[in-house]
Amino acid sequence: ADVRGDWRCVTNVILRAFHTVRLASLPIGVRPDDPEAWSLETLNESLRQMNWVPKKHREYTKEELAKLARDMNCKPPTAKTLQVFKVKVDEGQHLPMLDTTVKSSAFVTMELNNVKRRSKIVQGSQDPLWRETFKFQMNDEDVRHSLISNAKQLFDQVCNEEQVLELEELAELLKTLKVRESAQNIMSRFDRDKTGNIDWAQFVIMFDALGFDKRDLTLTLYDSAIAGIEKEIGSAVVSVKSLKSGEMKSLTVMLKDADGETLYGHDGRATALKIRLSMHNISNAKVFDKTEKEASRIIAGSDKVLKHLEACRCVVIKL
Incomplete structure (x- = not known):
């Protein structure tokens, strides 16, 4: 029993550590727990789960929803299918x-x-x-995280030291992405603060709007x-x-x-x-049923290994 408990404890620690390191290795705006990388539907759903009620007669931008989700420590909803x-x-x-x-x-x-x-x-x-x-x-959401991750790599390759895209960098990126619309039009559409550049948050919005x-x-x-x-x-x-x-x-x-x-x-x-x-x-029900069966099979196999280890330990003690 002690061996089994120790084995499961060590396994849980390793899995948690692996998950933490994996998330930490992802760039900002790409992590699954970062609202800035979520789709508009995911933001609305996650806020609804937190019982957030939008004000009447007001339209919220994606940046505002992402800030709300971050401030409220929202978690992304589990994919339904x-x-x-x-x-x-x-x-x-x-x-x-x-x-x-x-x-x-x-x-x-x-x-x-x-x-x-x-x-x-x-x-x-x-x-x-x-x-x-x-x-x-x-x-x-898996697809979106993959797409955003690829977009982040492209963004980092062409952005300047201030982590923004000016007109020249934006034109280079649009050429790489094979977007026919001119950089001037894109800049005027998504540079809402009229700063003459596009940061990562604005780029995510552009990425969604252009339909990649x-x-x-x-x-x-x-x-x-x-x-x-x-x-x-x-x-x-x-x-x-x-x-x-x-x-x-x-x-x-x-x-x-x-x-x-x-x-x-x-x-x-x-x-x-x-x-x-x-x-x-x-x-999800079918996926979880299959996952539980697979988990049961793995645990059963692990129990056999533990019994074998127990038997070996008994043999060693007898010797």
């Missing part, structure tokens, strides 16, 4: 040949919300069949036919944001090369991937 995306990679069509004497040995990688998956290698075919299904899980939450699935085709070296052949980006729960889409995705030009195969036809996309929402 978990989105499970399924990506089935069926086949490739008209793959180019790296060598006229060697057929392709192709595989596909997928990336969604910084999570990567990889298919098997199909050797000796310019029209490979994979027929593999991959799963990705996410919730809205695209939920893009990146597909990349590789060929390892020559000396086993994995060479990128082409890629494509597919948005999954519009997928509804229970919906399935069959797509033929045309690939582009490194220069953004359409990729053509050995027969002069456009290289493509045939895929199927689907998404399902899972309620």
